[in-house]
Amino acid sequence: MDTFLRLILLQDANTRVVLLGAALLGMTSGVIGSFAVLRRRALLGDALAHAALPGICTAYFVVGDKSFTAFLIGALIFGTLGVLCVSFVRTHTRIKEDAAIGIVLSSFFGLGIVLSRIIQNQPAGNRAGLDTYIYGKAALMVNQDVALIALVAGVILIVVALLFKEFSLLCFDRDFAAAQGWPAMWLDILLMALLCVCTVIGLPAVGVVLMAALLIIPAAAARFWTERLSLMVALAGLIGLLSGLIGTAASAMAAHFAAGPPVVLAAAGFFMFSMLFAPRRGALADWWRRRKLRQRIAMQNVLRALYEIGEAAGAFERPASFDQILSSRAWTAPALTECLERAVRAGLIRGRDDRYVLTDAGRREAMRVVRAHRLWEIFLVEQAAIAPDHVDRDADQIEHVLPPELLARLEERLRQEGRLPAPVPQSPHPVGEVAP
Amino acid sequence: MIAMFRSNAALETPAPAAGAQAAPAVDVHDVTVAYHRKPVLWDVDVALPRGRLIAIVGPNGAGKSTLLKAILGLVPLASGRVEILGRPLSQARSMIGYVPQRETVDWDFPVSALDVVLMGRYGRLSWCRRPRRADREAARGCLAQVGMGDFAGRQINQLSGGQQQRVFLARALAQDAAIYFMDEPLAGVDAATERAIIDILRSLRSAGRTVVAVHHDLQTVSEYFDHLVLLNMRVVAAGPIGSVYTTENLQQTYGGRLTILDEAAEALRRAGR
Structure with missing residues (x-):
């Protein structure tokens, strides 16, 4: 009860920082996730997140110590590598995208798990805290980490705001965008890059396993409530923000509790509610x-x-x-x-x-x-x-x-044709028999 | 006489680059396109005149859509080049309007009919610039032109197939182009929409615009269009409809005359594996 009060009243400076970080992260994921979902790239975000784990481990090998920035750079490099692998397999072989994503996601994640075991078997390995990157531990974020998250989130939100027209055109009709002369390929790459960066900064808080959920679920939930793209993006940002806050707060109340699962469960709660109760697209309205x-x-x-x-x-x-x-x-x-x-x-x-x-x-x-x-x-x-x-x-x-x-x-x-003398026309078949 | 002169002058709009007065609307030079090493277009060489309604006709898999995409730079050319109004494609983007096949987009996308038409104006807006009131007015005008004025605020998933096709046409009209490329604009639409679309194509022609449309219906092609390209991986025949629309040409396009080409293509595909 004491912990709960301290949390609610934001008495703890560190709690304030952590919650701020989680909120920013959730909002950014919701916004960029909306475009990823509409561009049918949602699962690529999942591959990206999983592919980041060996990057984090490699960063530890190179730097030899725990460093947030180094981890993020390693994650970014390997995440990008994973996406490039998917793209290579898809374009240069006859394997379809879903299979390519499955292959890359699991291979990179497997490599990441192997590397993290090797590190943890080293004398100083336990202090690396690599496990927190698998399921996320928002509570371990410090001021500097949150400052970095805020910076990246700010950049992503500004780019999306500036290129809203271009991104929405790209997601709706890529060929038309290209025919109009927009560099569709580069816009696609930029969107992927933003997705990549957003995923990577989310890893420490939510973890590689569940990060994709934070990209997909708020966007999917928001879609139930509106038929307008701008509103959907804003709503997805809000749902992401609330999920980040609620989930992180829940995990902060228990000492050894990972943050990823409660964040995702909070988002899933919003999704369930939206799916059932949204006024026009919801299941109940439909029923x-x-x-x-x-x-x-x-x-x-x-x-x-x-x-x-x-x-x-x-x-x-x-x-x-x-x-x-x-x-x-x-x-x-x-x-x-x-x-x-x-x-x-x-x-x-x-x-x-x-x-x-x-x-x-x-x-x-x-x-x-x-x-x-x-x-x-x-x-x-x-x-x-x-x-x-x-x-x-x-x-x-x-x-x-x-x-x-x-x-x-x-x-x-x-x-x-002069065949309508009465207000009700004659039946074209005998009336009174049950139709076969 | 004066009226005729005017309509001829309109053919020249927008003014082509100097020294290109007589350039055709579209000039396709020896274009070859291949997907996964399987050739879809072979050595297509055709010039399309200005101010006409031009149909591209051929059997399924003949490469009709691919030809449009090759002209628009949407698929890589294995060889050859394309000129539009005597200019390379990169300098002709603003003169092009495009109606893709209706099935190529997700009609559950969260936008209204007006939003879609507004996208036609994006080509004239620079980076980061949002559409303004004038763009909205223009888009509304285009919706009204296709008889969809009352549906501006309607979500696109609430539209029938014919209405969706009209919205796509309105979006192309919003591009205010000299040449329109349309991929099966009459496929799967109701009779009223078909008439409305044909009326619009004719008024585009009388304004001196060029329309290049993939068409699937041999019954109506000579009624609706005045220039014909018969395509089956290569150009079988191209020219004014009266001289090209012959039984012999159609047989060549649709008949079994292309077996040697097919076999060669199949051999090439196997060799490429």
Whole structure:
């Protein structure tokens, strides 16, 4: 509890520094990760991060001591080397990019693990703290480290802000950008370089294993909330920032706890929330839309069934029995009961003793529905050459979503041919039989 | 007479470099392109006239899209060179408009129809410069020209295939180019969109612009275009549609006359492995 209070109140100078570093890192990853995801380069960031580990080990061999700057330079060199390897394998062999990434990622990471074991078996090896680079230990960051992170983050954010137009064009349509005369290849390389640098400065805090998640997840989460690129980039930055803060704070509360996993879990939490609850693209919104559509279709089918029963009897005022409605279509009794209840509540149908009749409002709505259905059927029979006995089923699936302009065009055609004396056209097939 | 003179003068816009008065719109010299050592274009040598609607027609895999990309510098040339309005490509970028195949981009990208059209104006903006109000106005105008004025704010994933194609065309119009290259602009679009696009191509022609389009439909090619390039890895025939659109030429393009070339290409590919 004491630790928690000290953390929340930012009493500890070192905690403030660490949290600042993690926040900056998360924000930058979210921003540059958005472009990486949109350019379909997200997994390349993963290869890059893993490929950095042998670089860190090599830096230790060369410098002979623990040095943040040397580690980052080593990571940068090997990360770039890894990306170049992927690019070489992809362009000079017939191996596809995903396989190339898999090969490079695991080979470099394997090499890194071997090298780090060798170092740790040396007398002074344990002090190198190489393990912290595998899963990340933000709490070990000191002022200088965070100053470097701030500098790099600042440069990346400024470049992205300046080249926003160029990067978005590149990510959307590289060929068009090249045809306009933009140096698409160099822009691609610059974007990769920024991704590279961002990944490398993130290694001490998040670790090579999970760094890619911080590039991909905030961007993917942000995409759920907006259809505007600038907003998506800003939101990804915010989600990254919050993930960095929350995850680092959580890891700081436990003494020997790596920072990478909680940071990534925080980001994953944002992603889950976005995926479920985002208003337009989210899973719940999607489910709700589908449910509404299903209900609308069921309701329209009930109205049409009642209309056609009335039409066949020549009297719309005569109530139809539940069984009569049930046998007019291939639907289940519980589904029909539920739908009839909804239609009654909506004032479209009156029902008593299992016998139902359309209200005035219900009949108007039913006429509209039947009209759409038959116009579409006639179109399918005459224009799309679909057999009349199959047309009912095909019309069923699409008539509920036909736009009014299209219906008006269909109707205009019939009117010109003088075939639209009644508000509702004749059915092109016998009514009353269940479609096969 | 005066009107005719004017339209002829329009053919010259933008003014070509000195000494290049008679240069064709596009001059392709002995271009060969290969993917993974497999030749896609062999020794293509063709000059495309100005102010015409030019169709590139040929069977699947004939290298039609590749020819466009080779002209635009999007694929490396194994040999040969391309001139546009008598200039090398690097000096002609601002005179070029491009409509790529619709499937080449991700239509779930987070931008609106207007954003996409605005990209057509990026070519005239320098580095780091954001589009201004005038660019937005121009882009809106281009959207209206293709009958999509009401869809400016619509997300591109909410557009139908035909509407997406119109947005791509509007983006090219926003480039305000002398020569337009279009890769299958009529593929998979509805009848209304096809008519709208053809109307726009014709008005481009009457403004003296040149349109080079990959076209897949032999039925409509002589109705829509006035100059034809028949392509199957090499140029089978090129010229005004009346003289080129013959049964013999079409048979040569689509028929089995190219087996020796195919076999040679296959042998070359195997040797290169």
